[in-house]
Amino acid sequence: MQIEATINNQKMTLEVAPDELLSDALRARGFLSIRQGCDTSCCGLCTVWIDGKPTLSCTTLAFRVKGKHITTIEGVRQQAEEFAQVLAAEGAEQCGFCSPGFIMTVLAMKQELKNPTEQEIIHYLTGNLCRCTGYLGQLRAIKKYLGGA
Incomplete structure (x- = not known):
């Protein structure tokens, strides 16, 4: 599915699978600061901001960020x-x-x-x-x- 989101103040169109995690979607697009360490949402390595709030990207489905502002450390x-x-x-x-x-x-x-x-x-x-x-x-x-x- 195709979604639009703003990543680090740049509007982007992303092709994501229905079960794709935001952490995987961001890493696949070159945002290599996104890390995964626990697979249980308790280590914080994958933290990004969604609309300004810190969020664990390893437990957020990528399609859920449609229309939202994502900020990584690169931003x-x-x-x-x-x-x-x-x-x-x-x-x-x-x-x-x-x-x-x-x-x-x-x-x-x-x-x-x-x-x-x-x-x-x-x-x-x-x-x-x-x-x-x-x-x-x-x-x-x-x-x-x-x-x-």
């Missing part, structure tokens, strides 16, 4: 690089496999929450897994990035 490159620099400065960056989904979630949190508490940050990040870190460096980096530390 927010400058903001992503700014936060990635803070992550690195805080010693919180490891292998980088989880970074695109994690960064998309943090950038969405910045837009949605004003002056979040540590508990609100932790709650917002529930579902973003990193197998390399103990999360303390990432939490430090997030607080610094949001201006709270």
Whole structure:
């Protein structure tokens, strides 16, 4: 089936199968920042924004984004690089496999929450897994990035 969607501010026509996942559809079209790690919708690696809200693309059927705005990390490159620099400065960056989904979630949190508490940050990040870190460096980096530390 053919659908139209706006991906990173560019209107696109996509040919998708009825059972095709958004993560697969995006990767097939060159958006290689979309990763899959768990196949159970609990790791956050595949996070994209659909109409500005962080969404797991591995559990979203591609045809459901018809007429919607999809944003991948490629579409927010400058903001992503700014936060990635803070992550690195805080010693919180490891292998980088989880970074695109994690960064998309943090950038969405910045837009949605004003002056979040540590508990609100932790709650917002529930579902973003990193197998390399103990999360303390990432939490430090997030607080610094949001201006709270």
